[in-house]
Amino acid sequence: MIPIFLYSDVYDNESVTICNILLPQNDYIDAHQAFTLYSFTLGFCAPILLIVFYNIRIIIQLISKRPTNFSNNKKNNSKKVTYLLIVLIFVYILCWSLHWFRQILLITLQPNEVSNGLKYFIIITGCMAYANSGHYPLLIFFFNNK
Secondary structure (H helix, E strand, O other): OOOHHHHEEEEEEOOEEEEEEOOOOOOOOOHHHHHHHHHHHHHHHHHHHHHHHHHHHHHHHHHHOOOOOOOHHHHHHHHHHHHHHHHHHHHHHHHHHHHHHHHHHHHHOOHHHOOHHHHHHHHHHHHHHHHHHHHHHHHHHHHHOO
């Protein structure tokens, strides 16, 4: 799929000027479903694979290269870094996977199938996804104080 800015434009509708995105339609898949799946693949799956891959490599290096002549304090610091990386990855996956689960769920449902419980789920998962950025400094702060 081509970048989204190619389909954005400003339209005049009676007395109102509207900035909107008009995606092209085809017979195989709805454009909004295609865009959601495209965003899911490039905006979540690819980054999550890279994050997990490189952080697992870092954790393996931390565990395998741990010298035996270090004091207990330095060993504990190495363990703290390992646990911090695991927690940060887990929080990222938790927050954003719920967001993308919601997005995929929404493209499969009809507008009249959205219940009140699902509306609360939509609000909570949206807040979790955007609050993910604020979680990192707090997690680092709490791990450094232990």
